[in-house]
Amino acid sequence: MSKCKVCKAPAIIDLPRHNANFCGEHLQQLCRRQVEKAIKDFRMLEPGERVLVAVSGGKDSLAVWDLLVDLGYQADGVYIGLGIGEYSDESGGYAQRFADERGLTLHTIDLRDEYGYDVPTAAKATRRVPCSACGTSKRHLFDRAAHDGGYAVVATGHNLDDEAAVLFGNTLRWDIDYLARQLPVLPGDEHFPRKVKPLVRLTEREMAAWCIVRGIDYQVEECPMAAGNRHLGYKETLNAVEARSPGSKASFYLNFLDNMAPILAESRQTVVEGLGLCERCGAPTTAGGSTGPGGSTEGGAPRVCAFCRIVEKSAAHEPVPVELVTTQRNGRRR
Amino acid sequence: MSKCKVCKAPAIIDLPRHNANFCGEHLQQLCRRQVEKAIKDFRMLEPGERVLVAVSGGKDSLAVWDLLVDLGYQADGVYIGLGIGEYSDESGGYAQRFADERGLTLHTIDLRDEYGYDVPTAAKATRRVPCSACGTSKRHLFDRAAHDGGYAVVATGHNLDDEAAVLFGNTLRWDIDYLARQLPVLPGDEHFPRKVKPLVRLTEREMAAWCIVRGIDYQVEECPMAAGNRHLGYKETLNAVEARSPGSKASFYLNFLDNMAPILAESRQTVVEGLGLCERCGAPTTAGGSTGPGGSTEGGAPRVCAFCRIVEKSAAHEPVPVELVTTQRNGRRR
Numbered sequence: 001m002s003k004c005k006v007c008k009a010p011a012i013i014d015l016p017r018h019n020a021n022f023c024g025e026h027l028q029q030l031c032r033r034q035v036e037k038a039i040k041d042f043r044m045l046e047p048g049e050r051v052l053v054a055v056s057g058g059k060d061s062l063a064v065w066d067l068l069v070d071l072g073y074q075a076d077g078v079y080i081g082l083g084i085g086e087y088s089d090e091s092g093g094y095a096q097r098f099a100d101e102r103g104l105t106l107h108t109i110d111l112r113d114e115y116g117y118d119v120p121t122a123a124k125a126t127r128r129v130p131c132s133a134c135g136t137s138k139r140h141l142f143d144r145a146a147h148d149g150g151y152a153v154v155a156t157g158h159n160l161d162d163e164a165a166v167l168f169g170n171t172l173r174w175d176i177d178y179l180a181r182q183l184p185v186l187p188g189d190e191h192f193p194r195k196v197k198p199l200v201r202l203t204e205r206e207m208a209a210w211c212i213v214r215g216i217d218y219q220v221e222e223c224p225m226a227a228g229n230r231h232l233g234y235k236e237t238l239n240a241v242e243a244r245s246p247g248s249k250a251s252f253y254l255n256f257l258d259n260m261a262p263i264l265a266e267s268r269q270t271v272v273e274g275l276g277l278c279e280r281c282g283a284p285t286t287a288g289g290s291t292g293p294g295g296s297t298e299g300g301a302p303r304v305c306a307f308c309r310i311v312e313k314s315a316a317h318e319p320v321p322v323e324l325v326t327t328q329r330n331g332r333r334r
Numbered sequence: 335m336s337k338c339k340v341c342k343a344p345a346i347i348d349l350p351r352h353n354a355n356f357c358g359e360h361l362q363q364l365c366r367r368q369v370e371k372a373i374k375d376f377r378m379l380e381p382g383e384r385v386l387v388a389v390s391g392g393k394d395s396l397a398v399w400d401l402l403v404d405l406g407y408q409a410d411g412v413y414i415g416l417g418i419g420e421y422s423d424e425s426g427g428y429a430q431r432f433a434d435e436r437g438l439t440l441h442t443i444d445l446r447d448e449y450g451y452d453v454p455t456a457a458k459a460t461r462r463v464p465c466s467a468c469g470t471s472k473r474h475l476f477d478r479a480a481h482d483g484g485y486a487v488v489a490t491g492h493n494l495d496d497e498a499a500v501l502f503g504n505t506l507r508w509d510i511d512y513l514a515r516q517l518p519v520l521p522g523d524e525h526f527p528r529k530v531k532p533l534v535r536l537t538e539r540e541m542a543a544w545c546i547v548r549g550i551d552y553q554v555e556e557c558p559m560a561a562g563n564r565h566l567g568y569k570e571t572l573n574a575v576e577a578r579s580p581g582s583k584a585s586f587y588l589n590f591l592d593n594m595a596p597i598l599a600e601s602r603q604t605v606v607e608g609l610g611l612c613e614r615c616g617a618p619t620t621a622g623g624s625t626g627p628g629g630s631t632e633g634g635a636p637r638v639c640a641f642c643r644i645v646e647k648s649a650a651h652e653p654v655p656v657e658l659v660t661t662q663r664n665g666r667r668r
Binding site: 007009171173175176209231233237240241244245248250252255256259260264266267297 | 466490505506507509510564571575576578582585589590592593594597598599600601604
């Protein structure tokens with residue numbers, strides 16, 4: 001039986017990239033240290049800062065919430081009911097129980113109740129892939145929840161596997177704009193909260209182990225609308241590379257941050273042009289009015305943000321059940 | 335039975351990335367056009383220029399030689415006998431027969447006869463992976479052959495699969511220096527010939543088909559010393575990505591050249607410091623004397639190039655048969 005590298009107690013997990021096994025106690029120590037290191041190295045948070053955690057009910061978002069509270073941050077959660085059938089109902093239950101059992105504050109937003117649509121309907125109504133309509137909706141509502149609640153920072157549960165897979169996709173295309181934005185911290189400004197990813201030094205497997213050791217029940221299923229998308233294909237590819245050469249995934253992502261991100265930051269155009277306010281919801285948006293980029297192109301059209309355009313189309317559409325929305329060819333890019 | 339996209343004759347090859355099938359005649363047309371486009375886009379050669387082709391006896395180097403002659407260049411070959419057992423004997427035979435049958439000039443160099451060593455022995459004597467000692471030897475001898483024969487340019491048979499796999503390895507590590515040098519043309523100067531890779535827009539499979547259609551016999555085996563190396567692993571990984579999404583491999587490599595290479599060129603330190611002449615062979619080298627980088631570190635040591643250091647150690651070593659040299663963990667990087 002394998003033993004913990006630190007204390008020689010029976011190990012519960014082997015981590016080939018660290019060439020070591022760990023017991024539950026020292027796995028937790030490793031996770032805490034990696035999160036502390038990420039927060040410190042990338043200047044994600046100030047000690048004791050109020051943080052809004054974007055919670056999906058999956059292992060990563062519950063783990064990052066748990067870790068931030070454990071490390072002394074004032075972390076509240078926000079959950080968005082996306083209306084993806086049973087999957088969403090169950091996910092919301094995991095998030096709420098996690099908060100209730102620990103006496104934590106969870107803000108909840110329901111797309112159908114509050115905005116008159118859900119993600120399957122939005123996908124159909126906007127003729128966009130589900131992950132695209134979903135991502136736009138979540139980004140907008142997390143920003144708004146942070147603004148309304150007075151949180152300067154939003155934390156998400158993106159882990160090393162997530163970030164490495166997105167990086168891999170962007171690298172396959174050498175999409176310089178996406179590559180330049182792929183950072184573990186996006187700085188905030190007068191319009192937007194800072195976005196931080198405290199789990200970028202930890203893998204999916206480590207997060208699953210964290211949840212088990214900490215007694216956290218979470219949604220185990222993948223989102224049914226994401227099944228078969230490219231992002232999951234990139235994860236599989238990187239897992240095959242990692243299996244051959246443990247540590248490859250971490251060095252791929254972390255060396256990018258160390259070696260390439262500074263070069264891209266230098267060459268990048270950082271000016272956001274034409275930021276204005278949405279005439280419907282008042283949110284900051286790069287969408288233009290009649291002449292601006294990305295907005296409606298008709299003469300005299302109002303300035304409407306991408307979220308309000310989704311709401312407009314989707315709320316007018318009859319509800320579409322999950323099963324009717326195709327899961328093919330979901331290119332999830334950031 | 336599938337038909338040629340161009341002339342509707344029976345097809346001999348399907349090319350999913352072009353979403354088309356081709357007959358022998360129009361496969362040749364495609365290959366010629368892709369080579370012409372590479373030569374033109376990357377300014378590899380002047381019309382009718384004298385070229386020295388680095389020939390291994392495999393499909394790619396014989397195909398590039400054939401294509402360059404076919405396109406009107408004055409292309410001679412140079413073959414290096416690496417002493418890798420039967421593999422080298424056979425490879426040299428393919429190269430010589432190709433030249434003889436077409437009345438072309440092939441220069442040959444034999445490592446054992448002329449320098450007193452072979453690649454297996456060099457690997458053992460220098461304690462480097464075989465691909466490393468082999469690459470250093472070949473680069474030196476191709477440069478020298480070009481210099482001695484008055485060729486301003488050396489062409490190699492590196493194809494899209496080769497370049498994409500090397501790019502993938504360098505990207506996994508985000509090795510900026512290697513990435514910045516990974517170009518289809520390395521300009522020449524007073525010391526070194528220009529290096530060009532006319533096949534970068536064509537795949538291994540297309541090159542194999544070219545050879546079959548053109549009646550070129552070639553060494554089919556992979557080098558026994560390269561078996562299991564990382565480079566081949568990266569090719570497999572990219573082939574899996576390509577199978578899921580045809581065209582990924584080409585866009586990975588070509589978008590790198592279009593989008594990223596210019597950014598790297600800007601940020602790169604281009605100054606080669608301390609270039610001097612090897613005191614043994616007179617070749618230009620970055621190796622220093624007693625105080626220079628990369629050279630011997632002992633006080634008063636002579637300036638000796640990497641090739642002469644391999645010769646020195648290897649020629650003094652008793653010959654090592656191929657079978658005794660391990661094939662594990664050959665990280666072939668450029």
